[in-house]
Amino acid sequence: MTDRLRQHLKFFTDLTDPEWQALESHLQVKTISRKDFLVQQGEKATEIGFLLSGSCRVFYDKDGEEWTTYFCFENNLVAAYASCLTGQPSTLNIQALEDCELLFFKYETLAALYRQFPVYETFARKLAEYLFMGLDVRLAEQLMLSPEERYLKFLGSPAKRKITERIPQQYIASYLGITPVSLSRIRRRIISS
Amino acid sequence: MTDRLRQHLKFFTDLTDPEWQALESHLQVKTISRKDFLVQQGEKATEIGFLLSGSCRVFYDKDGEEWTTYFCFENNLVAAYASCLTGQPSTLNIQALEDCELLFFKYETLAALYRQFPVYETFARKLAEYLFMGLDVRLAEQLMLSPEERYLKFLGSPAKRKITERIPQQYIASYLGITPVSLSRIRRRIISS
DNA sequence: GCAACTTCTTAACAAAAGATAACGAATCAG
DNA sequence: CTGATTCGTTATCTTTTGTTAAGAAGTTGC
Known part of the structure; x- marks a missing residue:
């Protein structure tokens, strides 16, 4: 089951067995029901999730108006990453659109791995670059x-x-x-x- | 003069003298006049710039309509970073709004430093995270x-x-x-x- | 199964934005 | 210095979007 996450991470970097096991040993599973929240605005996000099944939407709430920035499906990472990075309360919400099953690990686990295995620093760099480029395209479309x-x-x-x-x-x-x-x-x- | 860049990089990571010198030795200077282009859409971007003076705008051109994503002033990095990362032709333009003086280095120089000095991998990670979070806020504002x-x-x-x-x-x-x-x-x- | 809730569409009206053009003011380049 | 260009504002008209409300179709949860 965790293989699917390992496969997904290959999109960013290859991991040797020991490198992968260091992360794998911290993986946990959880299921959430449709309409449940994975992250709610105002609370600090600490987890990086990987959807095994189901889907989520990532959205801002502005006085009851909800504005979606992202949809997430099976075999993809899902997180309020900005909140993980800054340690500040999340400004966005993540809600299940369908019943979801997901793997997750703590952001602090990833951060600790930076020192132990440089490849995780590379992974996090490529992840951030990927997120940056995705938003770049999204903003361009929204603007023009x-x-x-x-x-x-x-x-x-x-x-x-x-x-x-x-x-x-x-x-x-x-x-x-x-x-x-x-x-x-x-x-x-x-x-x- | 290059001190100002080193100072700026401290925002992301501290560099020891040898680490800094490895990058510094590759720095070049150039000046461009108001309205000159630092990057033009369609051409592959290869340089990361640092504005010593002047200002630039980063914009998309859609059939003659110009849509700005970013303004850049002295003491800030300026680059078509997505094009550097992918090696694909840039979809955006960078044009001087005032006469500019800038330091610059090749993206490939930075990429080469990843292997030599892990701190540059950290630097690039933090840079990408910073860019990601900036766009995140920008998109949210644009949406809602x-x-x-x-x-x-x-x-x-x-x-x-x-x-x-x-x-x-x-x-x-x-x-x-x-x-x-x-x-x-x-x-x-x-x-x- | 069925009641309650969601979702999508449509209509009518108000508010805002785009397109175009015209004019003066400011700026630029030779 | 000065003619040419650029820039910001305003007006008019058209198009689009937002707002609100109502109804039909579909879905959900007990």
Whole structure:
């Protein structure tokens, strides 16, 4: 079961058996139900998760308005990483959209491994670089594409297409930075053209 | 002169004299004039710059529309970092807003130092984490704040306030994701309230 | 199975933003 | 210094989005 995480980490760095075992020995499992929170704003995040099954959304809450920054599916890491890094309370929420099963380890475990195995420092560098580049693209789209263009691009991405089949439209609207009503209109406009 | 860069790097990691000298020996200086490009979209970026004086804007060009992601001033790093990391052509442009004097080194120099001095791996990790967290906040603001709220927040940030004094309004509009005309209206609305 | 809750769509209206153009003020380059 | 260019504001008009509310369809949880 933990093999799937090891496989995923290969995307960033290769780990020797001893290196991997150092992390593996700290892995724990947990399951959470649909609508449960993995992280709630205001509380300090300390864990890095890896979704074995299910899906989550990562979102900000602004006076009851919810704005999604990210969707997460099986075989992917999920964390309020900024809060882990700074030690400050999380400004974002992570909520299960479906029942989830996940592996997790403490961020402090990773940080301790930096000293023991330099490869984890490399891993964390590549992870942060990956997150940076993902946000870079996301911000560019948000800045220069119209809501309609953003939606079309969203549909055009195979990785995200499955999202539209597993996730309520209102959350997609909140990901695109528009209201559900507006997304509904955009969809009608697209269909009738 | 190079001391100012060393000082800046302390924000991320402390460097011993030998560690610092390994990078310092690769530093070069260049000056560019207002409106010159440090990086142009389509070309592969290979350099990490450090502004000694002057200012730059980092922007995307979409069919002639320019959308700013970042402003950069003296004593800060400036680079098309995503292009350096991937080796792919840059999708963004970096242009001098004022005459600039800058130090720079090749990204490959930094990459080579990873193996020689682990501290540079740490430096690059912290740099990427810093960039990630900066974009995280920027995206959140773009998603959940109205143009007017974004502008007020922009003015409220002391680090950015100086921007308004050195940079044409149209570029601030493009940073906020709106048209110059719209920003002008927002300003009038704010003043008369 | 069925009641309660969610979700999506649509309509009507208000508010805001984009597009275009025009004008004066400020800035720049020779 | 000065003509040319750039910049910011304002006006007008169009398009889009937000807001609110209502109803139908679908889903959930006991």
